[in-house]
Amino acid sequence: MRADARKNRDHLLSVAGTVIAEQGVEASLRDIARKAGVGLATLLRHFPTREALLEALLHTSFDELTARAGELETSGSPEDALVSWLRDCVAWTTEYRGVTVLMAAAIEDTESALHASCVTLRAAGTRLLTRAQDAGTARTDIDGTDLFALIAALAWLGDQPALAPRADHLFDVVASAILAK
């Protein structure tokens, strides 16, 4: 990549991070390009879809959540590890308003730029869930995809201004259902 292109790309990502933190993941791409001082077509050259831009932006966070799952796999009780990780996932999505809908769409869409990250995340959750199930402290009638869906639903609750005040409490309610044997 040419030096000027690299610079454009980095700057776009930085501006996108700020704008998306303010307005959510559905922020106008034109607005992001404008604030970065480049044309919209330039943004789309670097990131052909909104998902591609988000993937570049959230890649580090996805890695961190996956790494965190790895740490938890060998520490604490299986059920504490699972619930702690679920809490981390939900808390993380609140930083990116609206990302839940895109993740829900990406988990089954192999064409989406977010697909691989979502699949990796689901696999990490599956390992923690299986461990808790093997220990007899999580219900055995759910799998990693169910877990992914429950995280998404709880994250979605946190995204809705009117329901967000109940999100933490309802997390506990759902977590108790997961841990029920």
Added chain:
Amino acid sequence: MRADARKNRDHLLSVAGTVIAEQGVEASLRDIARKAGVGLATLLRHFPTREALLEALLHTSFDELTARAGELETSGSPEDALVSWLRDCVAWTTEYRGVTVLMAAAIEDTESALHASCVTLRAAGTRLLTRAQDAGTARTDIDGTDLFALIAALAWLGDQPALAPRADHLFDVVASAILAK
């Protein structure tokens, strides 16, 4: 209302029902107006917001769900009545793809045309929940707003194509959490 206006209004509602059933509640209002053979401005004269159009369209359904709650209040066991009604609510929203987001926004927005219907629905759910709580068959640390949020989250799951296959099962999981004492 003048006869021609009434006719326009009725026809718009009929067309809107068809289009929204196909495309979801975020269907283009311009498209609905076009298919109804009137100008977009005419649609907006009758229904100044998307919520107003939906309220007119869903009014009957809201009434039916509320009436159903009333019937269930005096029949069957409190926990069966509650779960049965929750299931009805979630099943109903699947007919109107995307309505959950608008309802979640309307429950606290007194300006929304959907506000009154959502509040009525929440009140109906609250009565069924309280009855089950009094009978000792529903957890007592949740209220009607929590219930509304859980319905919304489950309905949202059913709206996401990739997660919808798990929606029924996850309904049972969450229902079991509500019924836990």
Added chain:
DNA sequence: ACCTGAACACCGTTCAAGT
């Protein structure tokens, strides 16, 4: 190689002008 303005086909909002 990389960037860009401009044309395109949409969206919902608003309103002056018509019947």
Added chain:
DNA sequence: ACCTGAACACCGTTCAAGT
């Protein structure tokens, strides 16, 4: 009273033309 086309300010997509 009621309706409507048109202007407006947006959106993301596409591409020919520039550096």
